[in-house]
Structure formats: structure tokens, C-alpha cells
Amino acid sequence: MATIVKTPAGTWKAVVRKTGWPTNAKTFRTKRDAEDWARRTEDEMVRGVYIQRSGSERMTLEKALERYLSEVTPSKKPTTRKAEATKAKQLIQHLGKYSMAALSAEVIAKYRDTRLGTQSKRGLPTSNNTVRLELALLSHLFTVAIQEWGLGLTFNPVLNIRKPSPGDGRDRRLSADEEKRLLAAVNNHSNPMLGWIVRIALETGMRSSEITGLRCHQVDLKKRVVRLADTKNDSARTVPLTKLATETFRAALENPVRPKDCNLVFFGEPGKDDKRRPYAFTKTWGLLKKKLGMPDLRFHDLRHEAVSRLVEGGLSDQEVSAISGHKSMQMLKRYTHLRAEDLVGKLDKLERKTTKRSKQQADN
Incomplete structure (x- = not known):
């Protein structure tokens, strides 16, 4: 009663x-x-x-995200933890005062449209992919709150709105002149590790985190392979090395200034806790590319370049994905951008073969 x-x-x-x-x-x-x-x-x-709804009515999104970042995020990779903290700031700034129960599909759709109409710190429009990933974080927050926290939520409102399309992906390729100037600059840098890292990225298509996180025992110069255990998609893979990549790794492993107690291939200076961490070159890279007149070049574009070259070299999609670590052919296509001028030569060869075959058939 x-x-x-x-x-x-x-x-x-x-x-x-x-x-x-x-x-x-x-x-x-x-x-x-x-x-x-x-x-x-x-x-x-x-x-x-x-369903007892008082929990979701009392808990604001700000408090829910704080709990998520302290309980769920720590189990993820360091790069993911950092990215989720950044996304959470945006969500809190716009929606933090709403209770979890008050976050309707209409409210979240308005947030989506507002974010798509804003500009980033660099003065560029906020990308579809940035907003899509922010909504993905919010969606997973609701999933955890429903399944584990018992807040009395009955559904995930993020599932009821349109998500921004991920876009076509970047198609930035290096021209021959850009590559020449880039390699000259990094090879002349005071720290030789910068040049080695850039060359390895171009030769192997490995991610920045995969290269800088390498330990000496993962590099097998005799078999010319690198064994990666910790990758972005959590799948271990073995990366074959070209002759140039092998020699680059050899130089890195024989680095005369490597401390005896450090088995990182690319190491930084000791921190306040006296521990050495991977060589951090982000700031140096940013200054260097601006100096070279390539401000739009991202280090990850070197991976795009390497994967595209593997395809242009005649390797099959399966062979390329085994090297690059892409799980789906659809994702691999986003990273593969063939130069039209390179395809012209292949079309000429195909045309000559077709003409020759037709002539032989006519003679017979």
C-alpha cells in the first residue's frame, strides 16, 4: 500500500x-x-x-564517468586510457550535469550536432570520427551501468541515435622529394634513434607504439623478424624485415650509449623514479615536420605509406594484413592508397600481354 x-x-x-x-x-x-x-x-x-531508478536519477554523468575512468579504464592499454580521459572531458563539459536517467536520445543527438559544429584547438572542425568515438565511450558507459552497476537504467539511449560516419580515412602519401628531405632531417638529428624509428616505420608499417615499445629480445636479426606480443588489436604477430630494416635494427641494437640495465631498443632518459621508458619523440617530430614544410604529415602516415608500398610491390591482401596486423580487409583498404601513376605502368603491361595473346590466337 x-x-x-x-x-x-x-x-x-x-x-x-x-x-x-x-x-x-x-x-x-x-x-x-x-x-x-x-x-x-x-x-x-x-x-x-x-526497476529502482533512484540510482540513475541521483548519479550525474560527471560522477558516472569518474567511476568509469577509475574502475573500467585502468584495465585498458595506456594509449586508450589517455584517449578516454580526453573524451570524458568533452562529455562532462557538455552533459556532465545531467543525471544518467535524464540523458535521452534527444539530448545526446543534440550533443552530437553541437560537437560536429565546433572547432578543435587547432582551429579545424571537429571530425566525425572524434564525435563517433566520444559517443562510443558514452554508449559503453551505459552498458556497464546497466549490466554491472544496478542504477535502474532500462536501455542505452546512445543506441537510438545516428552515429557520424567514420569518414574515408586519410590518403596522405609521401612524395619522393618529401621522403628525401624527411630522411635527411631525421638522420641529421642529434639523437640517431629518431632516424632509426622513422626508417623502420617506412620499411615495416609498424605503429609508433609498437616500435618504441620494442625490447631487444623481440628483434631476431638472424631470422630477420620482429615478434610483437602487445599490439593495438591484442593479436600477436611476427613482422618480416627488409634488408634495410634489418641493418637499421642492427645499428639500434649496437647503440654504444645504451645502458647495460636497459633492454629497450629505443630508450629515453630516466624519469623521477629513475626508470627508463621508451624514447618520446612526439615534440621533436612536430617541430621537425613544420620546419620541413609538412605540417599535415602525421607519424601514422608513414604506416599508410609502408602498407601501400607493400600492395604496390605485389603482395596479396592476406600477406599485407599478416605484416601490418589489420584484422579485416575493409580496414586494410582504408590504409592502402595506390598512386594512380604507378597503376598506369601495370595497365600498360596488362595491355601488352592481352595484345600478344590476341595476336597468337589470330596466328593459330
Whole structure:
């Protein structure tokens, strides 16, 4: 039965008690609202569908994201942890004061449209992919809240809105002149590790984190392979090395300034805790590419370049994916951009073969 009482503050408190269910109470401004809630709650209890919503009504998105970052995010990779913290800041800035129960599909769709219309710190429009990933974080937050936190949420509102398309992917390729100037600059840098890292990226298509995180025992110069255990998609793979990549690794492993107690192939200076971590070259890379007049060149574009060259060299999609670590052919296509001028030569060869075959058939 429900009990409706007036409080000293002039509001109305509804208390619902029913066998088999915990006592529930809620305060309203009017008596009618209290009666409606009590009637609806009792009806849901009778039908066995009542869900305690007070948790989701009290918890704001800001508090929910703080809990997510402290309980869920730490189990992920360091790069993912950093990225999720950045995405959470944007969500909190725009939606942080909403309760989890108040975050409807309409509210989230408005957030999506607002974000797509804003500019990044670099003055560029916020990309579709950035907003899509922010919504992915919000969606997983709701999934965890529903399945594990018991907040009384019945559905994930992010699933009911349109997501921005991921886009066509970057198609930045290095010209011969750019590559020449880039390699000259990194090879002349005071720290030879920068040049070695760039050359290895171009020769192997390995990611920046995969290269800088390498330990000496992972590089097998005799068999000319690098064994990667910790990759972005959590799948171990073995990367074959070209002759140039092998010699580059040899130079890196024979680095005369490597500390005896450090088995990182590319190592940085000791931190405040006296531990050495992978060589951090992000700032140096940013300054260098601007100096060379290539401000739009990202280090990850070197991976694009390497994968495209593997395809242009005649390797099959399966062979390229085994080297690059792409799990799907669709994803591999986004990273592969063939130069049209290179395809012209192949078309000429194909035409000559076709003409020769036709002539032979005519002679016969």
C-alpha cells in the first residue's frame, strides 16, 4: 500500500510498501504527482517489472564517468586510457550535469550536432570520427551501468541515435622529394634513434607504439623478424624485415650509449623514479615536420605509406594484413592508397600481354 504524507517543507512524500519489494519513497512538489508515482510504482510491482531508478536519477554523468575512468579504464592499454580521459572531458563539459536517467536520445543527438559544429584547438572542425568515438565511450558507459552497476537504467539511449560516419580515412602519401628531405632531417638529428624509428616505420608499417615499445629480445636479426606480443588489436604477430630494416635494427641494437640495465631498443632518459621508458619523440617530430614544410604529415602516415608500398610491390591482401596486423580487409583498404601513376605502368603491361595473346590466337 502507498502512503502519502505532507512534509514540514510543504512537499508531498510518497512511500510504497509491498511484500517482496524493498520500501520505496520519493518526494514531490504536489500531492497529485506523489499519488501518480505511487500508483505507477505499485502497478509495476504487481506486474513484476518495477526497476529502482533512484540510482540513475541521483548519479550525474560527471560522477558516472569518474567511476568509469577509475574502475573500467585502468584495465585498458595506456594509449586508450589517455584517449578516454580526453573524451570524458568533452562529455562532462557538455552533459556532465545531467543525471544518467535524464540523458535521452534527444539530448545526446543534440550533443552530437553541437560537437560536429565546433572547432578543435587547432582551429579545424571537429571530425566525425572524434564525435563517433566520444559517443562510443558514452554508449559503453551505459552498458556497464546497466549490466554491472544496478542504477535502474532500462536501455542505452546512445543506441537510438545516428552515429557520424567514420569518414574515408586519410590518403596522405609521401612524395619522393618529401621522403628525401624527411630522411635527411631525421638522420641529421642529434639523437640517431629518431632516424632509426622513422626508417623502420617506412620499411615495416609498424605503429609508433609498437616500435618504441620494442625490447631487444623481440628483434631476431638472424631470422630477420620482429615478434610483437602487445599490439593495438591484442593479436600477436611476427613482422618480416627488409634488408634495410634489418641493418637499421642492427645499428639500434649496437647503440654504444645504451645502458647495460636497459633492454629497450629505443630508450629515453630516466624519469623521477629513475626508470627508463621508451624514447618520446612526439615534440621533436612536430617541430621537425613544420620546419620541413609538412605540417599535415602525421607519424601514422608513414604506416599508410609502408602498407601501400607493400600492395604496390605485389603482395596479396592476406600477406599485407599478416605484416601490418589489420584484422579485416575493409580496414586494410582504408590504409592502402595506390598512386594512380604507378597503376598506369601495370595497365600498360596488362595491355601488352592481352595484345600478344590476341595476336597468337589470330596466328593459330
